Amino acid sequence: MEEKEYLNAQEKVQGEEAGEETETKKRSFLRELLSFAEIFIIAFLLAQLMTRFVLINAEVPSESMENMIEPGDRLFGFRLAYAFDDPERFDVVIFHYPVDETQNYIKRVIGLPGEKVEIRQGKIYIDDADTPLTEPYLPEQWVDDNDGYVFEVPQGCYLMLGDNRNISLDARFWAGKALEAGLADNMEDARQYAYVEEDQILGRAIVKYFPHFKSLLSY
Numbered sequence: 001m002e003e004k005e006y007l008n009a010q011e012k013v014q015g016e017e018a019g020e021e022t023e024t025k026k027r028s029f030l031r032e033l034l035s036f037a038e039i040f041i042i043a044f045l046l047a048q049l050m051t052r053f054v055l056i057n058a059e060v061p062s063e064s065m066e067n068m069i070e071p072g073d074r075l076f077g078f079r080l081a082y083a084f085d086d087p088e089r090f091d092v093v094i095f096h097y098p099v100d101e102t103q104n105y106i107k108r109v110i111g112l113p114g115e116k117v118e119i120r121q122g123k124i125y126i127d128d129a130d131t132p133l134t135e136p137y138l139p140e141q142w143v144d145d146n147d148g149y150v151f152e153v154p155q156g157c158y159l160m161l162g163d164n165r166n167i168s169l170d171a172r173f174w175a176g177k178a179l180e181a182g183l184a185d186n187m188e189d190a191r192q193y194a195y196v197e198e199d200q201i202l203g204r205a206i207v208k209y210f211p212h213f214k215s216l217l218s219y
Helices: 002-054 171-180 187-194
Strands: 055-059 074-078 092-096 104-111 116-120 123-126 149-152 157-161 201-210
Touching: 055 104, 055 201, 092 157, 157 171, 171 187
Parallel strands: none
Antiparallel strands: 055 074, 074 201, 092 104, 092 201, 104 157, 116 123, 116 149
16 A cells, blocks of 8 residues: 555656646747747848838838949849048949939949039040040940930939940930920929039948949949
């Protein structure tokens, strides 16, 4: 009788220990699950903050910036690049398209505020200079729409051109696009859409990360 009671008591103890072990495992699993959820939430919030206030994640759909940027390339832009400095000539920037600000474009800064920019026979002249800009990044000879353009860049604005000038939809054509879209009554009024205002610039393109890594800070 005593032996039977002893065995029952031992089984009870073992059962309680097994139950406690199971409960401990459950609590451990829940702690791990909560810890993973916390890490995921923190990482998600950090990613949202980064993309909203620090980085721009962009995919380039066209050939307008070849050869530096190819169609399908993915890149990061730095939103704070111009928090304390102004854009400089030749910077590659991401901005709201003046004719339709729901679209983001990526082009190269060519004209600075207050400058006169003239395009003659595939060359760019700043403020009536005798010597044209040196543009080693152009992928091929510029033959299309390469002559007869004169831009007077307003204060607080920038003139943007694509590197692949033979196919790039850039400042040369935006006034016409604005006129077509009914944003202006005449070409004179539409000319304002040829320029990118300072507050339309989202940031500077800094690095291409897909399909391969490449810095965009130099040409």
